[in-house]
Amino acid sequence: MNWKKIGERLGYDGWRKIKVKTFELPNGREAEFDIISNYSFVTVAAFTQEGEAILIRQYRPGPERELLSFAEGAIDEGEAPETAAHRELLEETGYAAGELIFLKKKNSAYTDQTQYFFLAKNCCFLQPPRPDDSEFLSVEIVTVTSLKALLNDPEEDAFCNVDAAYLAMAYLGV
């Protein structure tokens, strides 16, 4: 099943970028694919010293409503994923990790971004969140029982980090 890459051009160059990639497919046909091309990013499933999850509620311009997530953000040019995880956690929640554990990385079909999942254990509140000037967020501390309730409710569609939550809970054995 050999795909042969023929070319690539920038199709859209906004904050988000789209690369249009052309391949010769295994059946000899040529096809173009729109690939979302942005920085790779980190997701930080963070828990307090009391073992409660540190979530963020934010209005989101995609679905035009508030969503609930863990701290998350782009890895800067040349930055290590671990450094980005510490930085995003502190900026978005004001918490510092007692221990940071790399859980997994994940690629997806139509982006060239890698997502890095971390568990931040024994987090300690240091300072008020300092999000950037287009972020307006509120931090919500929830019990593991409440986090599981979010995951177990089929109609609950505000929580974004189903994968990170399960990876973290599996690691913690809770």
Place this chain on the structure above:
Amino acid sequence: MNWKKIGERLGYDGWRKIKVKTFELPNGREAEFDIISNYSFVTVAAFTQEGEAILIRQYRPGPERELLSFAEGAIDEGEAPETAAHRELLEETGYAAGELIFLKKKNSAYTDQTQYFFLAKNCCFLQPPRPDDSEFLSVEIVTVTSLKALLNDPEEDAFCNVDAAYLAMAYLGV
């Protein structure tokens, strides 16, 4: 934390679309956001009558390598998510679901797509896969133990559906 939507225009109109949405932010500043706008989609965590997971290996143009996933695909205009789940499972794997269970839906910050997660239990092999003419895939049947090994390996980055796998295993109690 009130965001006021000011306008929306189509920024990119390929197979993938980008809507550029303008908002007045809670601090009075105006900002534009690039929102990925495509059909909502289904992910089908499918298991055979023997309780083994039905995965698909495909070359993917985003990371330009093979990735491993469950059956997944766009919901057609006017199609019910359940119908899309049955259709994608059959097209991509050749299996029919003995029982289809809706597990969860999920939104994300910078897309207007909703992802619907399903569990397909007791799947039965009906016919060879019939993917569309830009899909070239091989079906891989793996034990739950192997699926858990994929999830538990931090450096394993080929498996795309961490969330669907955990949701399905939690439902199945395995």
